[in-house]
Amino acid sequence: MNHLEKLQSHIRQHIFMMVFLENILLVGLWWASITYTDIDPFILLAASLVISLLLSVIIMYVNASYIMQPVKALWQAILHLSPTDHTVAAPKIEDLKVGRELVTTLTAQIYQLANTAEHAVQEGQQKTTDISNNFVAQNLPLPLFVLDDAQTIKFANEAAAKYIGIAATELIGKNVYMVLDMSFPSEDTFDTWLKDVKINSATATKSWERVRMTVRDNHPTLLFDLAGYYNRNNPQKLETMLVLFDHTSQYSQDDQAVSFMALSVHELRTPLTMMRGYIEVLDDELKGKIDPELEGFILKMRSISEQLTAFVNNILNVARIDNDQLELQLQEENWQNILSGSVEMLKLRAKVRGIELEYNVAPDLPAVGVDRLSITEVINNLVDNAIKYSGTGKTIKIDAHVTTDGLIETTIQDLGLGISTSVMPNLFTKFYRDHRNRAQIGGTGLGLYLSKAIVTAHGGSLWVRSKEGQGSTFGFTLLPYSKLTEELKQSGNQEITRGAHGWIKNHSLYRR
Amino acid sequence: MTDEANNTTGRKILCIEDEHFIAELYTRALSKAGYQIEVVTDGQQALVAAQTNNYDIILLDLMVPNLTGIEILRALRDPARVPKIKSKIIITTNLEQRDDIRADIEKQADGYLVKAEITPHELVEFVNTVQ
Numbered sequence: 001m002n003h004l005e006k007l008q009s010h011i012r013q014h015i016f017m018m019v020f021l022e023n024i025l026l027v028g029l030w031w032a033s034i035t036y037t038d039i040d041p042f043i044l045l046a047a048s049l050v051i052s053l054l055l056s057v058i059i060m061y062v063n064a065s066y067i068m069q070p071v072k073a074l075w076q077a078i079l080h081l082s083p084t085d086h087t088v089a090a091p092k093i094e095d096l097k098v099g100r101e102l103v104t105t106l107t108a109q110i111y112q113l114a115n116t117a118e119h120a121v122q123e124g125q126q127k128t129t130d131i132s133n134n135f136v137a138q139n140l141p142l143p144l145f146v147l148d149d150a151q152t153i154k155f156a157n158e159a160a161a162k163y164i165g166i167a168a169t170e171l172i173g174k175n176v177y178m179v180l181d182m183s184f185p186s187e188d189t190f191d192t193w194l195k196d197v198k199i200n201s202a203t204a205t206k207s208w209e210r211v212r213m214t215v216r217d218n219h220p221t222l223l224f225d226l227a228g229y230y231n232r233n234n235p236q237k238l239e240t241m242l243v244l245f246d247h248t249s250q251y252s253q254d255d256q257a258v259s260f261m262a263l264s265v266h267e268l269r270t271p272l273t274m275m276r277g278y279i280e281v282l283d284d285e286l287k288g289k290i291d292p293e294l295e296g297f298i299l300k301m302r303s304i305s306e307q308l309t310a311f312v313n314n315i316l317n318v319a320r321i322d323n324d325q326l327e328l329q330l331q332e333e334n335w336q337n338i339l340s341g342s343v344e345m346l347k348l349r350a351k352v353r354g355i356e357l358e359y360n361v362a363p364d365l366p367a368v369g370v371d372r373l374s375i376t377e378v379i380n381n382l383v384d385n386a387i388k389y390s391g392t393g394k395t396i397k398i399d400a401h402v403t404t405d406g407l408i409e410t411t412i413q414d415l416g417l418g419i420s421t422s423v424m425p426n427l428f429t430k431f432y433r434d435h436r437n438r439a440q441i442g443g444t445g446l447g448l449y450l451s452k453a454i455v456t457a458h459g460g461s462l463w464v465r466s467k468e469g470q471g472s473t474f475g476f477t478l479l480p481y482s483k484l485t486e487e488l489k490q491s492g493n494q495e496i497t498r499g500a501h502g503w504i505k506n507h508s509l510y511r512r
Numbered sequence: 513m514t515d516e517a518n519n520t521t522g523r524k525i526l527c528i529e530d531e532h533f534i535a536e537l538y539t540r541a542l543s544k545a546g547y548q549i550e551v552v553t554d555g556q557q558a559l560v561a562a563q564t565n566n567y568d569i570i571l572l573d574l575m576v577p578n579l580t581g582i583e584i585l586r587a588l589r590d591p592a593r594v595p596k597i598k599s600k601i602i603i604t605t606n607l608e609q610r611d612d613i614r615a616d617i618e619k620q621a622d623g624y625l626v627k628a629e630i631t632p633h634e635l636v637e638f639v640n641t642v643q
């Protein structure tokens with residue numbers, strides 16, 4: 001017989017005993033009344049009914065609390081374990097007069113179930129919050145960082161700690177930007193992405209290439225690709241995940257690989273530095289003390305070395321254009337200052353060839369938006385060409401004015417050989433040189449190619465007008481700075497970066 | 513003019529340069545302008561000298577034997593270094609850098625000059641502006 005049947009039979013017996021005793025009592029009272037008294041049988045019946053009612057009420061109360069004892073104990077046991085109600089004490093099973101065995105067994109079952117449930121909840125929580133116990137996260141053979149909604153590092157795996165050389169315990173709880181000082185090759189950084197996705201996306205993924213990071217001073221710079229994952233709805237607020245793919249050796253080889261071009265340029269520049277230095281010393285020390293003809297030779301040497309320096313810069317810039325690496329920082333500049341500065345520098349080159357530079361700038365030119373270094377090279381190249389093709393004793397006219405379209409136009413006019421119409425279309429092609437005078441006049445055919453690319457990148461245009469035998473006029477237009485400010489406002493930055501082949505997004509890392 | 517002379521007189525410059533001709537030219541021009549100039553041709557020695565903190569200005573070539581200029585720069589500009597190196601550091605190089613690397617170097621230095629672009633006089637003019 002199980003505990004439940006036992007309880008049932010116990011209760012049956014109990015109720016039977018109570019009802020039986022009540023009936024015996026009633027019958028006894030009734031018999032005693034008619035035997036020993038002569039009370040009116042109607043009154044007797046009424047009295048019996050009242051007594052029966054009273055007894056029933058007493059039996060009801062006694063029985064109800066008696067029978068309910070096991071139910072109450074079980075109720076107590078369940079409430080005692082409730083996670084929301086902590087006011088109910090555990091039942092005292094030893095005080096139970098009825099159903100003790102059943103209650104003992106059932107409460108044991110309840111406690112066991114509660115225990116299992118709690119354990120399951122804890123285990124579940126551990127699975128989600130404590131990813132340090134997550135086998136995959138911890139043993140992933142790639143550096144992994146997990147961040148919360150405030151960009152605090154909540155987890156860094158072993159590979160991450162090893163990669164950046166800082167123990168995981170030291171990383172956790174720190175802001176990611178304090179620990180990972182990453183530089184990106186463009187303005188499209190992790191930071192800007194995260195700010196954007198936090199507003200605009202529930203989940204997002206993204207990757208970056210060639211990210212640089214200096215962990216500690218004296219620690220070599222790390223170079224890697226980066227993958228980011230974002231999920232706004234993570235219940236533990238572990239919103240962001242970062243995985244790093246190391247390419248330090250590969251990328252730094254690229255970095256350090258001094259290309260043939262860079263090496264050649266260095267080898268050219270070093271003797272140039274010395275030549276220019278010694279020529280300057282001679283110029284300083286001998287000026288006015290030697291034959292004017294010799295003084296002229298020194299000036300010529302100086303001019304030639306300056307020309308060579310300009311040529312080295314031309315090679316570098318052509319390489320930049322060809323690799324799509326020419327980038328300009330357009331800033332507000334006074335065009336008259338730039339132009340007169342460049343012309344001053346070029347006067348020596350003209351002077352040693354007996355050529356005069358005539359210079360005429362319209363007053364009140366508006367400010368231009370230019371990259372000073374690059375646009376100076378355009379002036380250098382165009383004036384240099386004019387000097388080369390002018391012939392001795394001539395004048396070169398340099399003029400700057402505002403066009404009817406509101407552009408700033410600069411023209412360089414020589415009275416030299418002129419250009420035949422047949423060669424005009426090739427004029428701006430790289431390495432192109434007019435075959436008629438190749439033997440007499442030096443040059444590489446890079447100057448016009450370069451100038452056109454630079455002017456175009458500035459948003460202007462370069463043109464030529466020439467008649468054979470009557471000289472040539474080269475001209476280029478530039479945008480006034482006021483036209484660029486619209487673009488500046490849109491980009492929200494202080495300067496504009498442009499590439500040779502159109503627009504390039506703004507960022508601070510690239511500088512010429 | 514006298515003000516400038518007073519400013520430059522006695523200012524000490526460490527010139528880290530392994531090309532003797534360039535070092536000679538720079539020494540001549542800078543000492544004429546009133547600077548005290550010392551030349552070191554080796555990277556390791558340069559770092560030792562720079563760490564004495566005895567110089568107002570350091571001219572740092574990026575291609576020197578034994579330690580690269582970048583390594584020297586990084587060691588001198590280490591934020592954990594005590595005491596701080598008070599010298600102004602001007603990079604003087606003929607190397608062509610990738611733009612981002614150059615920007616990185618410029619951030620840590622107080623000036624960046626391409627040697628072929630300037631004459632010794634122009635170097636002096638630049639150094640005069642570095643306070």
